[in-house]
Amino acid sequence: MKMAELSAVSGVPVATIKFYLRENLLASGERTAPNQADYGPTHVARLRLIRSLIEVGGLAVADAREVLAAIDSDLPLQDTFAIAQRTVSEHIDPDGIDRRALDRIDAVLNGWLVSAENPGRLAAARVIESLDEVGQLDARGWIDRYAHAALLVAEADIDEIAALSDRAAQAQTVVVGTVLGDTLFAALRRAAQEHVSALRYSAVPRATTQTP
């Protein structure tokens, strides 16, 4: 199909497609005339993936390029995972983090098979450091409860990947799951907060007389 049809089928404007081509996110079509190229279903699929990562997942163009390259590579799946994790994580210098915050996160992750360089370990330590600074002390196990929920989510993530058999589908699931999973969980957390809050504070039936 021509560029105009690719745009119509994918729902991505022509100018945006041209931008993705220039940025090497999308492979060129097959040249059919000096100023014309032919695109196929792989272009449609790739365009949808790019849009998902950038528009919904909030990835920067350079980061999207990096994770797409990891999908296209034949890197071991663990490496693709590490690239996806790094891409969605801010770089944090461990030397800039308070020792007590690192000790605290290591106590939370006690027994987990996690490397010292895991971007999540450092990001969590920085949040703990910041909570300390604003006087939000973790006296009731809030962080441990988060860690427990994170384990459930990670098990769901790994089950999704394990259920697939071919490497390309696994790699795409790793990347999409890592990027959109954060957005999905944050969204569900807002809905859950409203629900739990309503259950506790607003759920007294109005027409009922309360007995002391």
Place this chain on the structure above:
Amino acid sequence: MKMAELSAVSGVPVATIKFYLRENLLASGERTAPNQADYGPTHVARLRLIRSLIEVGGLAVADAREVLAAIDSDLPLQDTFAIAQRTVSEHIDPDGIDRRALDRIDAVLNGWLVSAENPGRLAAARVIESLDEVGQLDARGWIDRYAHAALLVAEADIDEIAALSDRAAQAQTVVVGTVLGDTLFAALRRAAQEHVSALRYSAVPRATTQTP
């Protein structure tokens, strides 16, 4: 204390403090001379809170101003919650979301006390729509497992607030928890992914002979 001491105590550079004063994130000090003001412990505490929300939580200055105003107000706690949720959520037009994605999220949230306008409901629907588009169909209950984990996290969040007695502390916990909780959970998820993945794929004891 003077500006220089406020900077030393809080660890925030003078130029940044002046920026926060101009942006009305931080209240002015008490004027002691034409070009000098006196700052106290409330300024130190507020500076730490601002830094936490902006530098660690990633809030824009305008959004930080809005949630700080909510903390300072005497709005009911539910309203402060709604403001904090809205501030960390992208505005999403429900009319732009596929009907099937909305039906799907409503099936996931079935039985929850959640309003149609909850920013999380719409954001989750958009993720579902995007997952559909890239062919990541939810055949194994991945989203339901996320929702279950989100409930556990929301219960931990509400317990933190319920454990406090005064309104100002509750409001700050609502805001800090909403903003930094997302960052904390995403971080713990990365650590948990490495752990679960290592347990499943790399944890075969090397020195052990495996029997068939």
